[in-house]
Amino acid sequence: xxxxxxxxxxxxxxxxxxxxxxxxMSAAIDLAAAGRRVIVLDMQPAPGGQIFRALEANFADPxxxxxxxALGPAYSAGKxxxxxxxxxxxxxxxxxxxxxxxRADGTVGWLRxxxxxxxxxxxxxxxxxxxxxPTPFPGWTLPGVMTAGAVQTLIKAGRLRPEGRIVLAxxxxxxxxxxxxxxxxxxxxxxIARTDxxxxxxxxxxxxxxxxxxxxxxxxxxxxxxxxxxxxxRTGITELAAKGTERVEAVSMKVSGKTLDLPxxxxxxxxxxxxxxxxxxxxxxxxxxxxxEASWRPRTSPDGRAELVPGPSLTAGPCRxxxxxxxRRIGGAEAAIAHGRHVAAAILGAAASDTAADVRQAMxxxxxxxAAFPPGLAKHLPADTxxxxxCEEITAGTLRTQIRAGATEMNQIRGITRCxxxxxxxxxxxxxxxxILEAECSAPxxxxxxxxxxxxxxxxxxxxxxxxxxxxxxxxxxEDKPVAAGDDADE
Amino acid sequence: MNSPSDVLIIGGGLHGCAAALFLARAxxxxxxxxxxxxxxxxSSVNAGGLRLLMRDVREYPxxxxxxxxxENLADIVGAEAAETCEIRLGVSQIAVAMEAxxxxxxxxxxxxxxxxxxxxxxxxxxxxxxxxLPGLAPSALGGLISRRDGHANPAxxxxxxxxxxxxxxxxxxxxxxxxDLTPQAAGHWRAETDAGPMEAEQVxxxxxxxxxxxAESVGETLPLDVLALSMMVTARxxxxxxPVVIGIDQPLSFKQSAVGSLVIGGGISGKPCLDRNTSFxxxxxxxxxxxxxxxxxxxxxxxxxxxxxxxxxxKTPDGISFIGPSSLHPGLWHVFGFCGHGFQLAPAVGxxxxxxxxxxxxxPRLAPFATDRFVRPDHRPMxxxxx
Numbered sequence: 091x092x093x094x095x096x097x098x099x100x101x102x103x104x105x106x107x108x109x110x111x112x113x114x115m116s117a118a119i120d121l122a123a124a125g126r127r128v129i130v131l132d133m134q135p136a137p138g139g140q141i142f143r144a145l146e147a148n149f150a151d152p153x154x155x156x157x158x159x160a161l162g163p164a165y166s167a168g169k170x171x172x173x174x175x176x177x178x179x180x181x182x183x184x185x186x187x188x189x190x191x192x193r194a195d196g197t198v199g200w201l202r203x204x205x206x207x208x209x210x211x212x213x214x215x216x217x218x219x220x221x222x223x224p225t226p227f228p229g230w231t232l233p234g235v236m237t238a239g240a241v242q243t244l245i246k247a248g249r250l251r252p253e254g255r256i257v258l259a260x261x262x263x264x265x266x267x268x269x270x271x272x273x274x275x276x277x278x279x280x281x282i283a284r285t286d287x288x289x290x291x292x293x294x295x296x297x298x299x300x301x302x303x304x305x306x307x308x309x310x311x312x313x314x315x316x317x318x319x320x321x322x323x324r325t326g327i328t329e330l331a332a333k334g335t336e337r338v339e340a341v342s343m344k345v346s347g348k349t350l351d352l353p354x355x356x357x358x359x360x361x362x363x364x365x366x367x368x369x370x371x372x373x374x375x376x377x378x379x380x381x382x383e384a385s386w387r388p389r390t391s392p393d394g395r396a397e398l399v400p401g402p403s404l405t406a407g408p409c410r411x412x413x414x415x416x417x418r419r420i421g422g423a424e425a426a427i428a429h430g431r432h433v434a435a436a437i438l439g440a441a442a443s444d445t446a447a448d449v450r451q452a453m454x455x456x457x458x459x460x461a462a463f464p465p466g467l468a469k470h471l472p473a474d475t476x477x478x479x480x481c482e483e484i485t486a487g488t489l490r491t492q493i494r495a496g497a498t499e500m501n502q503i504r505g506i507t508r509c510x511x512x513x514x515x516x517x518x519x520x521x522x523x524x525x526i527l528e529a530e531c532s533a534p535x536x537x538x539x540x541x542x543x544x545x546x547x548x549x550x551x552x553x554x555x556x557x558x559x560x561x562x563x564x565x566x567x568x569e570d571k572p573v574a575a576g577d578d579a580d581e
Numbered sequence: 582m583n584s585p586s587d588v589l590i591i592g593g594g595l596h597g598c599a600a601a602l603f604l605a606r607a608x609x610x611x612x613x614x615x616x617x618x619x620x621x622x623x624s625s626v627n628a629g630g631l632r633l634l635m636r637d638v639r640e641y642p643x644x645x646x647x648x649x650x651x652e653n654l655a656d657i658v659g660a661e662a663a664e665t666c667e668i669r670l671g672v673s674q675i676a677v678a679m680e681a682x683x684x685x686x687x688x689x690x691x692x693x694x695x696x697x698x699x700x701x702x703x704x705x706x707x708x709x710x711x712x713x714l715p716g717l718a719p720s721a722l723g724g725l726i727s728r729r730d731g732h733a734n735p736a737x738x739x740x741x742x743x744x745x746x747x748x749x750x751x752x753x754x755x756x757x758x759x760x761d762l763t764p765q766a767a768g769h770w771r772a773e774t775d776a777g778p779m780e781a782e783q784v785x786x787x788x789x790x791x792x793x794x795x796a797e798s799v800g801e802t803l804p805l806d807v808l809a810l811s812m813m814v815t816a817r818x819x820x821x822x823x824p825v826v827i828g829i830d831q832p833l834s835f836k837q838s839a840v841g842s843l844v845i846g847g848g849i850s851g852k853p854c855l856d857r858n859t860s861f862x863x864x865x866x867x868x869x870x871x872x873x874x875x876x877x878x879x880x881x882x883x884x885x886x887x888x889x890x891x892x893x894x895x896k897t898p899d900g901i902s903f904i905g906p907s908s909l910h911p912g913l914w915h916v917f918g919f920c921g922h923g924f925q926l927a928p929a930v931g932x933x934x935x936x937x938x939x940x941x942x943x944x945p946r947l948a949p950f951a952t953d954r955f956v957r958p959d960h961r962p963m964x965x966x967x968x
Binding site for chain 2: 191199204208401402403404499502505506508511512513515541542543546547548549550552553554555558559562563564565566567568571572
């Protein structure tokens with residue numbers, strides 16, 4: 091299986107792009123248009139990322155007019171990008187391909203169906219997007235509690251229309267966007283329960299730049315339409331809890347000091363999004379913990395160049411990874427498209443002042459949005475009885491007990507409690523454990539070791555791994571077989 | 582200056598804590614210094630195998646004693662702590678022959694062991710083998726079984742010994758590196774550490790992969806390679822079978838943990854970074870271990886690996902550890918370099934080292950592990966089989 095010849099393995103492309111969302115597609119288009127050989131690896135069956143999920147299929151189907159109208163201009167805006175992505179020669183697009191390993195030298199571990207291997211390129215653009223901020227609260231693991239992103243997936247790719255008594259809880263633009271999309275689908279939520287308050291908006295005005303006005307106008311427009319539709323909305327809610335035995339039956343919260351209980355069939359929560367850092371962390375890239383965002387983000391230069399954590403690493407040489415879009419800094423689709431182009435310009439060595447200006451323009455509203463919609467559900471740490479790690483069913487109390495008994499490192503806590511050892515590989519609990527740890531130890535938390543594979547990798551696929559590094563693949567092992575009769579040298 | 586100890590143990594892994602426990606129970610004041618977190622490397626990061634199977638004959642007396650101790654661990658660390666160790670003994674370990682040469686080796690091994698009067702291993706005919714290991718590839722030719730064997734949870738076991746040692750009065754200082762070690766007059770030792778200077782009558786070097794560095798710091802060269810032994814853990818699957826499966830010439834080693842995940846090893850090393858106390862998993866190499874697993878159990882091809890571990894371990898040239906007094910300095914013992922099979926031995930090694938130190942007479946069972954065996958001109962260490 092191992093190659094017999096030594097030497098550096100050849101590059102498979104000029105650039106490997108991880109993720110075919112807005113940032114990945116726009117980077118790939120500009121790179122390929124400039125003659126670079128680009129491989130784009132993406133988990134999904136079609137390009138678009140989370141925001142433009144299933145866009146091509148929905149546009150191709152004559153039955154989806156109402157759906158597209160409901161999803162609105164924020165969704166349709168992806169059409170031109172998608173067409174350019176499909177039309178640009180030189181893009182080797184590989185859908186349904188999961189990346190499970192990333193090395194700073196530009197080596198990328200991929201899995202597609204039952205096959206896995208490594209690919210290499212002198213440049214890698216990591217555009218793996220964001221995830222919704224995990225927000226454990228009492229009852230969050232009950233069936234019938236979903237995130238706003240998951241509901242959007244069901245609408246876009248499943249063409250499903252949620253039914254029953256729906257409560258939307260949390261904060262951030264996505265709550266309004268989803269509420270507006272549901273309204274257009276003819277679904278009237280029973281309540282929009284917001285954690286943000288008017289005073290957040292007033293404080294946020296200081297961050298308001300003229301360039302941000304279109305975004306603010308869009309937000310006010312959503313809000314006005316929701317009010318017009320008579321959808322009840324409360325702000326400043328706290329102590330959210332989902333109640334039920336087999337599934338969610340009711341939701342409770344505190345509003346202006348009073349407890350509000352109401353029956354509920356579907357509780358949709360959203361507390362903003364945070365960069366997906368698992369691949370960056372696996373590659374040994376520096377992350378910074380952002381208190382205000384209750385999450386990590388990778389440390390990068392404006393043109394996306396990532397930094398290695400000082401110290402030992404698996405591979406030698408300079409870091410060949412740039413990070414783009416929401417995986418680098420949350421900014422939404424427009425900002426991701428602009429940043430993808432900016433990264434492409436930087437890789438091409440082209441004058442990047444225009445693309446840099448576009449990124450600034452697209453990010454202009456961000457300061458306001460972040461201040462207006464601060465993390466809400468994640469503002470308070472989960473109570474001792476609340477589950478933090480749903481894969482292994484570990485509560486906040488179990489974690490605090492171990493921290494107070496002297497476990498002060500995430501890996502150590504994982505080893506003792508199994509928090510983060512389940513199939514999600516810690517993606518859903520790492521941020522919450524970090525916040526609990528920070529509150530207990532008042533030091534910026536260091537994430538779990540992120541050793542490959544950072545996504546599930548079937549044994550059969552690993553057994554047939556292709557694209558091995560001939561030098562790294564030289565197996566060093568114990569050769570543990572004891573001597574048997576006949577070759578006993580001592581007697 | 583810290584108050585003087587009778588014994589200073591360098592390294593808070595399983596061996597350090599086990600030796601500390603038995604020394605403390607013999608009335609010694611014991612301090613353990615650990616540069617990292619107790620049990621961070623080979624102690625926690627191993628397959629947790631409790632086996633007599635395929636044991637090197639030189640380790641056999643220790644391994645037999647250790648097996649008795651694991652079978653009665655509650656008497657040593659207390660019932661509650663023993664419970665956390667998830668000890669499963671009597672489930673067997675089975676070495677599987679996939680090729681004719683491996684089957685030949687099995688027959689030679691059993692004859693050799695019988696000649697030595699060791700009867701713990703038996704040949705398993707294909708029929709029984711397939712009954713014991715449902716899902717085993719039909720091409721498997723036979724096996725070697727040790728029915729008394731099993732496994733435990735290594736991280737929890739390391740922790741159980743550590744807590745028992747502390748309960749017995751041992752002082753364990755974590756995050757405390759050894760900076761300098763100097764023999765004093767009258768056979769005492771002085772150690773400069775992150776926690777200040779320490780004095781002790783005896784020093785036990787249980788520094789694992791770093792053991793040779795500690796020895797070198799007092800002018801004693803003990804040959805040791807460092808490996809970053811790596812393991813893979815899969816998602817939880819339905820119960821397959823109870824025995825632990827190991828390979829003979831294949832990088833095969835797996836068992837099902839108490840929670841249902843498969844823990845797959847095979848003795849493969851990642852990239853060690855000894856000076857930085859860390860190591861990296863190299864998936865390019867783990868492929869061979871996955872291939873051996875799938876060749877033996879084809880139905881496992883779809884089971885996903887969700888985690889990998891690696892930890893640093895020392896390997897000596899002849900495949901067994903150093904256990905014994907220094908040949909250079911009185912009052913210094915070396916106990917390290919267990920070559921990936923120290924987990925099962927640890928309780929016995931701790932007990933026997935403690936007895937030897939207390940009585941001042943090294944136990945004869947430790948003779949094959951002599952620290953000077955690679956430098957004595959009259960002694961040729963038993964060489965490894967490379968056939």
